[in-house]
Amino acid sequence: MDLTLSPLAQELADEVDAFVREKIEPAEVEIQRFYADLKAKGENSFVVHPKIEELKAEARAAGLWNMFLPVGEGDEWAERFGTRGGKGFSNVDYAAIAEKTGRTALSPMIFNCNAPDTGNMEVLLKYGTREQQEEWLVPLLEGKIRSAFLMTEPAVASSDATNMDARAVIDGDEVVINGRKWWSSGAAHPDCKVFVFMGLSDPDADRYGRHSMVLVPADAPGVTIKRALPVMGQLDEPFGHCEVELKDVRVPLSNVLAGPGKAFAIAQGRLGPGRIHHCMRLIGLSEMALELACKRGTERVAFGKPLMLLGGNRERLAKARIELDMARLLVQQAAWKLDDGGTQAARVDVSAIKAIVPSIACDIIDFAIQIHGGGGMSDDFPLTAAYANARSLRLADGPDEVHLGMVAREELKSYLAAQGAGAAK
Ligand SMILES: Cc1cc2nc3c(=O)[nH]c(=O)nc-3n(C[C@H](O)[C@H](O)[C@H](O)COP(=O)(O)OP(=O)(O)OC[C@H]3O[C@@H](n4cnc5c(N)ncnc54)[C@H](O)[C@@H]3O)c2cc1C
Numbered sequence: 001m002d003l004t005l006s007p008l009a010q011e012l013a014d015e016v017d018a019f020v021r022e023k024i025e026p027a028e029v030e031i032q033r034f035y036a037d038l039k040a041k042g043e044n045s046f047v048v049h050p051k052i053e054e055l056k057a058e059a060r061a062a063g064l065w066n067m068f069l070p071v072g073e074g075d076e077w078a079e080r081f082g083t084r085g086g087k088g089f090s091n092v093d094y095a096a097i098a099e100k101t102g103r104t105a106l107s108p109m110i111f112n113c114n115a116p117d118t119g120n121m122e123v124l125l126k127y128g129t130r131e132q133q134e135e136w137l138v139p140l141l142e143g144k145i146r147s148a149f150l151m152t153e154p155a156v157a158s159s160d161a162t163n164m165d166a167r168a169v170i171d172g173d174e175v176v177i178n179g180r181k182w183w184s185s186g187a188a189h190p191d192c193k194v195f196v197f198m199g200l201s202d203p204d205a206d207r208y209g210r211h212s213m214v215l216v217p218a219d220a221p222g223v224t225i226k227r228a229l230p231v232m233g234q235l236d237e238p239f240g241h242c243e244v245e246l247k248d249v250r251v252p253l254s255n256v257l258a259g260p261g262k263a264f265a266i267a268q269g270r271l272g273p274g275r276i277h278h279c280m281r282l283i284g285l286s287e288m289a290l291e292l293a294c295k296r297g298t299e300r301v302a303f304g305k306p307l308m309l310l311g312g313n314r315e316r317l318a319k320a321r322i323e324l325d326m327a328r329l330l331v332q333q334a335a336w337k338l339d340d341g342g343t344q345a346a347r348v349d350v351s352a353i354k355a356i357v358p359s360i361a362c363d364i365i366d367f368a369i370q371i372h373g374g375g376g377m378s379d380d381f382p383l384t385a386a387y388a389n390a391r392s393l394r395l396a397d398g399p400d401e402v403h404l405g406m407v408a409r410e411e412l413k414s415y416l417a418a419q420g421a422g423a424a425k
Pocket of ligand 1: 116148149150151152153156157158159160182183184185186231241392395396397398399400401402405
């Protein structure tokens with residue numbers, strides 16, 4: 001296993017780190033205050049603060065743009081849309097960059113590397129027709145529009161994707177869409193123009209061939225954003241996580257991605273790299289929390305000693321560092337397997353990181369909150385927002401239990417296969 005970064009990836013990871021610390025972090029204080037003020041006045045807070053667009057333009061000019069594009073199939077687009085070096089990156093390379101973008105909530109968007117747009121762009125890259133790519137992928141790569149991924153439904157347990165009940169019924173040369181989705185991240189963004197919608201097309205087909213993925217323009221007649229759901233009290237502007245109603249929405253049959261019944265095949269391909277990105281961003285977020293814990297714990301004194309030297313705090317700090325480094329290595333291993341053998345070869349490793357990294361991040365951020373005392377629970381530090389983000393990722397893209405189940409199943413399969421081989425001797 002080779003986890004060495006290419007020189008360009010190392011260079012970009014360092015530049016992204018400096019950009020986040022020197023430009024985005026200071027601006028975020030003003031941007032968050034702006035959204036809090038709008039909310040306090042009871043006004044719509046889903047607007048884009050002008051500083052966000054300024055920073056995006058600066059990042060793009062520096063070539064720190066669309067760095068998630070995969071090597072090979074992403075190369076053409078990386079060259080057309082301004083990624084430094086004009087080529088895509090391997091998962092091992094991009095993981096190091098994603099870690100640096102994870103330090104703050106807005107950073108991934110500033111580099112046009114944020115979920116769910118990256119996953120949706122990958123879907124268009126892999127399964128979109130040339131026309132779909134020109135219509136939707138190009139403006140997404142330019143950062144001019146945003147998108148949302150509409151899978152989860154309030155009415156059914158959506159951790160089992162075969163449960164999805166919203167309809168995408170083929171009617172001649174059209175698809176008729178009906179249903180209600182929720183937790184559609186990004187749907188409240190004023191520039192959100194397209195949804196990747198998953199719906200039931202053929203209830204009688206094989207379990208994994210019943211559903212289709214369809215491109216739905218956000219302004220299609222019959223689409224209504226019902227509300228933005230708060231995440232532990234936060235609306236995550238300018239993205240939002242929405243409940244969306246779709247009533248007799250009609251789109252051309254050509255909007256179906258890769259043809260009817262292919263939703264599962266597409267979801268498999270979409271989520272491998274996406275989970276690596278999520279986990280590496282959480283490692284960056286945890287590094288930020290640990291840095292704040294060290295600062296507060298060494299600068300503030302109680303009972304005659306810096307806080308970090310009291311009670312069991314040194315041990316908690318040491319364990320946080322050890323767990324964080326273990327987590328990074330596990331994600332890098334999954335990234336390498338994805339590069340080396342593709343989605344199928346890496347699927348257990350990808351489930352393993354998705355099952356454990358959000359919990360490690362939660363524990364580390366919780367430690368940082370604790371060492372900040374009451375201040376840790378306020379908005380004076382970015383820790384409660386970080387916690388909400390990490391905690392959400394124990395659910396989003398599949399709850400912990402589903403991924404643990406996958407790891408356990410494969411472990412038992414290997415064990416039983418070995419037993420069977422032994423018995424056969
Ligand atoms: C902030 C945030 C953003 C999100 N963004 C998106 C998005 O952009 N698009 C989208 O489509 N969805 C999104 N989601 C939704 C998320 O993917 C779902 O909430 C998740 O897949 C679980 O589905 P569910 O909520 O229906 O839970 P359910 O399926 O009802 O499951 C509830 C609980 O049951 C238990 N459980 C389920 N299966 C098993 C099992 N096999 N073994 C043991 N226990 C189990 C788990 O504890 C699980 O948490 C987001 C969620 C959050 C919180």
